[in-house]
Amino acid sequence: MLDEQQYLMLPGPTPVPDNVLRSMAKPMINHRGPEFKQLIEEVTEGVKMVYKTRNDVVILPAAGTGAMEAAVVNFISPGDKVLAISIGVFGDRFAKVAEEFGAVVEKIDFPWGEAADPEVIRERIAADRNREIKVVLVTHNETSTGVVNDIKAIREAVGNHPALFMVDAVSGLGAMNLETDNWGLDVVVSGSQKAFMIPPGLSFVAVSPRALRVADTCNNCRYYWDIKAALKYLEKGQTPYTPAISLYYGLREALRLMEKEGIDNIIARHAVYRDMVRAGVRAMGLRLLADDKVASSSLTAVLAPEGIGANRIRKHILERFNVVMAGGQQKLDNVIFRIGHLGHVRHLDLLAVLAALEIVLVELGMDIELGQGVKKAQEILLNKGVQ
Secondary structure: OOOOOOEEEOOOOOOOOHHHHHHOOOOOOOOOOHHHHHHHHHHHHHHHHHHOOOOEEEEEOOOHHHHHHHHHHHHOOOOOEEEEEEOOHHHHHHHHHHHHOOOEEEEEEOOOOOOOOHHHHHHHHHHOOOOOEEEEEEEOEEOOOOEEOOHHHHHHHHOOOOOEEEEEOOOOEOOEOOOOOOOOOOEEEEEOOOOOOOOOOOEEEEEOHHHHHHHHHOOOOOOOOOHHHHHHHHOOOOOOOOOOHHHHHHHHHHHHHHHHHOHHHHHHHHHHHHHHHHHHHHHOOOEEOOOHHHEOOOEEEEEOOOOOOHHHHHHHHHHHHOEEEEEOOHHHOOOEEEEEOOOOOOHHHHHHHHHHHHHHHHHOOOOOOOOHHHHHHHHHHHHHOOO
């Protein structure tokens, strides 16, 4: 049974559509030739569609953390004061990367499982009368907790303060609404292995004209991640160094699928996934880490029942049904399990996984009535009317 295809219910990497997989089997081409020029220009425009931006977008050969580092080294100089807003592991990571490259980081921490309070940020920004803060770092979707920040409200809280506004949207972009231009976001990073539905290995950085002016005077160390160099080569339809050509083919096919469905329809579909999973696990008697009003459409963090443990549930559902779920990180290890539902996930996948979870919980000693979770998810699907 374990030789069969897994139910990959992770917040990344996510399942890859068959036609995307096939597209990556194309022969290699000259990355300095006309075929690649056409390819990179097409996918760059497609990524801009997902970002809802007309700003420059750079595609880098890296996972999302590589894009975070690129954002830091191109727009933050050693000694710059940075305000980092953290609600979990990845908010901490963005702050840590900035620290490693010499930034003076002030971190505002919010409890894990909650979203950042824009009013707290507004007060801190208002207190910066000398405009010492050069950059604000914030996470769109905190993958470790299944909580989404209200990026629009946080950006409005920063107001006309001159600090660059930089967003880690690795697990949120393409699954939840994020409007780069309309919200005035200066630097936004994301990755290929999430809602973009291709394997890990590409990341994206959208950069405002204001951020590019900062890059002109940034004196941090960079070579491979030099965004100005990447933009210079992009004008010729190239990358500074050898690109991951097969992933570009996969990206082109994935973007065609996304354009066909429509980005707003994709966002609505992910919201239904969120509601199905949350209603289903609640009907099983399980509790959720995040409140409904800040719940992610990319994944759901579920508190394990007392006496069972999240890792035991994950192990059993993998061995019994070949379902892969993510565990908790750091202080949430064995406290929560995380059900990913972004990218190439279908409604039937979620119904099957919820049915498997019910059986596993019964086998592990929890007193629940089989079918209640699946029934609630079915009702959500019927009522939402998403095809």
